[in-house]
Amino acid sequence: MTDGLILVVGSLNADLVVQTARFPLPGETLTGEELRTIPGGKGANQAVAAGRLGGSVSMVGALGADSNGQMLRDSVEASGVDTSHVASLDGVATGTAVITVDGAGENTIIVSPGANGRLSVADLDAAAPLFDHAAILCLSLEVSLEVVLEAARRARTAGARVLLNLSPYGPVPDELLSLTNILLINEHEAADLLDLTAEQVLAEGGKYTRAALTERGIPRAVVTAGAAGSIVFDGATRDGADAVAVPSPKVTAVDTTGCGDAFMGSLALRLAAGDPLAVAAGYAATVGSFAATRAGAQASYPTPEELTAFMGSHA
Ligand code: RIB
Numbered sequence: 203m204t205d206g207l208i209l210v211v212g213s214l215n216a217d218l219v220v221q222t223a224r225f226p227l228p229g230e231t232l233t234g235e236e237l238r239t240i241p242g243g244k245g246a247n248q249a250v251a252a253g254r255l256g257g258s259v260s261m262v263g264a265l266g267a268d269s270n271g272q273m274l275r276d277s278v279e280a281s282g283v284d285t286s287h288v289a290s291l292d293g294v295a296t297g298t299a300v301i302t303v304d305g306a307g308e309n310t311i312i313v314s315p316g317a318n319g320r321l322s323v324a325d326l327d328a329a330a331p332l333f334d335h336a337a338i339l340c341l342s343l344e345v346s347l348e349v350v351l352e353a354a355r356r357a358r359t360a361g362a363r364v365l366l367n368l369s370p371y372g373p374v375p376d377e378l379l380s381l382t383n384i385l386l387i388n389e390h391e392a393a394d395l396l397d398l399t400a401e402q403v404l405a406e407g408g409k410y411t412r413a414a415l416t417e418r419g420i421p422r423a424v425v426t427a428g429a430a431g432s433i434v435f436d437g438a439t440r441d442g443a444d445a446v447a448v449p450s451p452k453v454t455a456v457d458t459t460g461c462g463d464a465f466m467g468s469l470a471l472r473l474a475a476g477d478p479l480a481v482a483a484g485y486a487a488t489v490g491s492f493a494a495t496r497a498g499a500q501a502s503y504p505t506p507e508e509l510t511a512f513m514g515s516h517a
Contacts, residue, residue, distance in 0.1 A: 206337020206474045208252050208467075209362070211262045211326070211353040212245020213318040213344030214278070214288065215297040216270035217459070217499060223305045234302070239270070241277035242299055242499040243318070244342040244369065247460045250500045251467025251489065252340075253281035255509065257474065260284040260336075262329045262353075263345070264317040270296035271317070277500050287329040291317050297344070307455030307494060313344060313370070321345045323352050336362040337474045340466060342369055347378075354381040363473065367466050368395060376419075384479065385415075385423040386466055392425045408433040408445040424448075424483050426465060428458070432487060436479040446480040451491040451516040460499025465490040467503075488513060 220234035241250075245263055253259040261283050265271030267290045274296060279285055297316040303309045326333075326349065333339075339357035341350050341364065354364045363383040368374065371391045379385070387395060389403045396403075396414035403411050404427055412435055415423055426432040431449040468489035472482035489504065492512050496502035504512065 205258060207332070207335045208257050208259045208338050208340065208470045208474050209262070209332050209336035209357070210245050210249040210259065210340040211345065211349065212248065212340065212342050213243040213297055213315070214241075214246040214263050214265055214274040215243035215299040215313060215318070215344070216240075216273060217242035217299045217301050219301045219303060219459070219498065221303050225302060225304050225310060238498070239273070240498045240501055241274050242460060243274070243297060244344050244367065244463050245340070246274060246278050247463030247499045248340050248342070248367075248467035248470065249278055249283045250281040251464045251503045252471040253278075253283040254503050255468060255471055255489070255506055257467075257471040260287065260332050262287045262321070262325060262332065264289045264291055264321045264325065266290070266294050266296035266317045267292050268296055270298070281500075287325070287332065289325065291320055294320055301459060303457050303459060303497075307457050309457070309459045311459070315344065318345050321349050323349060325349075326353055326356060333357055333360045333362065336360065338363045338365055338470050340365050340367070340470050342367040342466070343372060343374070344370065347374065351375060351378050351381075354378055365466065365470055365473070367462065369462065371395075379418060379420055382420070383422060384473070385420055386469065387423065387425055388462060389425060389427045404430065404433065407447065408435065411435065412445050422479060424469065424479070426462065426490070429455075432483055434480045434483045448480060448483045448487050450487045451512075453491045453495050453516070455494040457497045457502065458494050460502060461490045461493045463499065464493040464503055488516070491516070
């Protein structure tokens with residue numbers, strides 16, 4: 203099978219990152235390490251993760267015509283991603299994310315959308331040929347819901363599979379969920395979406411989550427839980443199981459920023475190559491764990507050679 207085109211419609215952000223030993227309390231001021239301005243954004247991160255590992259990837263997005271925008275374009279292109287449908291817009295800043303990372307590698311993130319908020323359905327019109335060739339469409343929620351929904355409609359009409367990451371979490375129309383072939387959510391997003399407690403999401407091999415997904419009409423989903431691994435819900439596994447636990451390689455986390463995006467991009471890569479969902483999720487879990495061992499989002503993603511070495515030492 204020829205690996206198909208992975209199309210990412212989504213955000214590109216300059217990540218303004220400060221490392222601190224711990225997060226400040228409300229009203230508290232802390233002194234952190236030196237500020238780093240590095241490439242991020244959920245859409246761009248997904249594209250880079252898939253592209254760096256050898257995927258055929260095109261991105262649709264919007265940047266400001268500024269130095270952060272050039273940094274993002276350079277980073278995405280260096281990973282082999284086609285950016286011919288990433289616009290550089292005058293009069294608006296490239297999206298930014300203000301990120302703190304604590305001593306345990308956990309993060310807090312506040313996003314200012316900037317140019318991401320200008321991405322429009324007209325940009326999808328301009329990228330119409332990409333939809334005709336896409337095997338899989340990656341979506342997340344840092345561009346407008348109107349664009350996300352319309353991209354999903356067009357992908358399904360063209361015969362591509364839709365992979366939706368419900369992050370940053372917010373309510374979405376039922377139509378978007380019904381257009382989604384595979385939903386990628388973490389355990390907190392799953393609890394919110396499915397009206398479960400955090401404990402119920404992973405309990406009893408995903409029994410409650412399976413039932414709630416079925417009730418919402420969502421046949422396939424991957425629920426990630428960081429170091430605890432993930433559960434794959436796939437109505438079509440060969441052995442008849444509809445919930446498969448997928449472990450994550452154990453690592454000492456340096457920075458978990460963008461690990462979910464690394465999971466998403468590499469999941470798309472393997473799905474586009476024809477892997478069954480649970481197999482693709484196993485690969486994605488390894489890429490996500492690798493990303494946690496390095497600082498930054500895109501800066502932390504592996505090349506194929508780095509991933510092979512990591513797999514050898516975490517077998
Ligand atoms: O998922 C991590 C990403 O979220 C960061 O790169 C930041 O830009 C925000 O979009």
